[in-house]
Amino acid sequence: xxxxxxxxxxxxxxxxxxxxxxxxxxxxxxxxxxxxxxxxxxxxxxxxxxxxxxxxxxxxxxxxxxxxxxxxxxxxxxxxxxxxx
Amino acid sequence: xxxxxxxxxxxxxxxxxxxxxxxxxxxxxxxxxxxxxxxxxxxxxxxxxxxxxxxxxxxxxxxxxxxxxxxxxxxxxxxxxxxxxxxxxxxxxxxxxxxxxxxxxxxxxxxxxxxxxxxxxxxxxxxxxxxxxxxxxxxxxxxxxxxxxxxxxxxxxxxxxxxxxxxxxxxxxxxxxxxxxxxxxxxxxxxxxxxxxxxxxxxxxxxxxxxxxxxxxxxxxxxxxxxxxxxxxxxxxxxxxxxxxxxxxxxxxxxxxxxxxxxxxxxxxxxxxxxxxxxxxxxxxxxxxxxxxxxxxxxxxxxxxxxxxxxxxxxxxxxxxxxxxxxxxxxxxxxxxxxxxxxxxxxxxxxxxxxxxxxx
Numbered sequence: 001x002x003x004x005x006x007x008x009x010x011x012x013x014x015x016x017x018x019x020x021x022x023x024x025x026x027x028x029x030x031x032x033x034x035x036x037x038x039x040x041x042x043x044x045x046x047x048x049x050x051x052x053x054x055x056x057x058x059x060x061x062x063x064x065x066x067x068x069x070x071x072x073x074x075x076x077x078x079x080x081x082x083x084x085x
Numbered sequence: 086x087x088x089x090x091x092x093x094x095x096x097x098x099x100x101x102x103x104x105x106x107x108x109x110x111x112x113x114x115x116x117x118x119x120x121x122x123x124x125x126x127x128x129x130x131x132x133x134x135x136x137x138x139x140x141x142x143x144x145x146x147x148x149x150x151x152x153x154x155x156x157x158x159x160x161x162x163x164x165x166x167x168x169x170x171x172x173x174x175x176x177x178x179x180x181x182x183x184x185x186x187x188x189x190x191x192x193x194x195x196x197x198x199x200x201x202x203x204x205x206x207x208x209x210x211x212x213x214x215x216x217x218x219x220x221x222x223x224x225x226x227x228x229x230x231x232x233x234x235x236x237x238x239x240x241x242x243x244x245x246x247x248x249x250x251x252x253x254x255x256x257x258x259x260x261x262x263x264x265x266x267x268x269x270x271x272x273x274x275x276x277x278x279x280x281x282x283x284x285x286x287x288x289x290x291x292x293x294x295x296x297x298x299x300x301x302x303x304x305x306x307x308x309x310x311x312x313x314x315x316x317x318x319x320x321x322x323x324x325x326x327x328x329x330x331x332x333x334x335x336x337x338x339x340x341x342x343x344x345x346x347x348x349x350x351x352x353x354x355x356x357x358x359x360x361x362x363x364x365x366x367x368x369x370x371x372x373x374x375x376x377x378x379x380x381x382x383x384x385x386x387x388x389x390x391x392x393x394x395x396x397x398x399x400x401x402x403x404x405x406x407x408x409x410x411x412x413x414x415x416x417x418x419x420x421x422x423x424x425x426x427x428x429x430x431x432x433x434x435x436x437x438x439x440x441x442x443x444x445x
Contacts, residue, residue, distance in 0.1 A: 003122050003275075003432075004226065004275045004278075006331075015237075029201075029203055029230075029233065031233040031236075031237060031339075031343070032229055032230070032233055032337060032339050032340040032343060033337070033339065034339055043275065043278060043331055045226050045227070045230070045275065046174075046200065046201045046202065046223075046226075046227055046230050047200060047201030047202075047203050047204070047230070048201065048203070048229070048230040048233060050226060050229060050230070050275070050278065050279055050337060050340055051278040051279070051331055051332075051333075051336075051337050051340075053330050053331055054329060054330050054331070054333070055330070057329035057330045058089075058329075058330035060329070061308075061329065061330060062089060062091045065091045065092075065094060065097045065304055066091065068097050068100045068101060068104075069091075069094050069096040069097040069100060
């Protein structure tokens, strides 16, 4: 029910927008994200954008993850399951 | 933002599991998440198996479909039987009260599944001679969409059964329940993107229990659990953000203002749990004319039981037992033939465990 997916806004006409996820485009209501503009990533739930994603925060998190993954001094995790997923 | 392999990087996940293992406080730790999407991510990626034995991560009442009382589902069914077109989300239509909305439809009532409340309003515009009722179930992620439609002036023949629930008071109630014994909450990423972290900071401080909001990719969950366990170890009862790309301290003020323009907090029942003060979103006086139960003259039937005999959904929702502890799980109760709401809903803990059993 609370499943929401980040999609990229590609069209904005008033409170109506279209957003793209991997080439799939669909209509998205923008009533709840009044500042959103084309190029923003929005969190889409049940046909509505409910938040504008913070790309700078995403980039910082990815940089942190790269450090975690590459740190040769970090202790290994539990062995032998081949990783998730 | 999307499709970054980093969010699923198995090396990062294992490193994070190693960091978590080093946070051992020397005692058992019980954490709860309150989001069906978290449960699905945790099951799908086998994340529980990466946690050390001193951590127990239980699924709380994070499925709005599961916690919707049978009496409210019954109201929707009776609205359809009374001649209204009842619209709702797919999961909701399959949850049993005395019967389900889908069964009522098979018997001739007009019940339809929609993807969005906006589709339900369009449906009302296309059917001006019929009352179109939206059975409004969901947490704040969904309540803001219902509010947006009501605020923007939906057709006159459009009304709702207001069954939305608000998460923060539920966590307050869970922490005040002595026999649950929680050391920390993994906060729901998308509900918190609406309310903001500031809805939880006072709760964390008052109860002295840390809360960390996390996203839904494997790395998001593990980072949030690491940050949460670090706070458990230090005894820091504070709220923190491990999903900064979607959650701001003040959430989405436009969505919150929509919710509280249209709704007001009321005491509300949660299926299997009981009444939680201030946890329901009832229509505010300015929008009371949209109340479908008033338009159709329907009152809740208190005689409808929330649980079938033997069903332990209530204990599952409170993290008191695991789904596998229920005698019906996987035998009398399966996704194709569910007994309780936790097995019906995609976000239900029992269905998530059933679909992923043997996987992790």
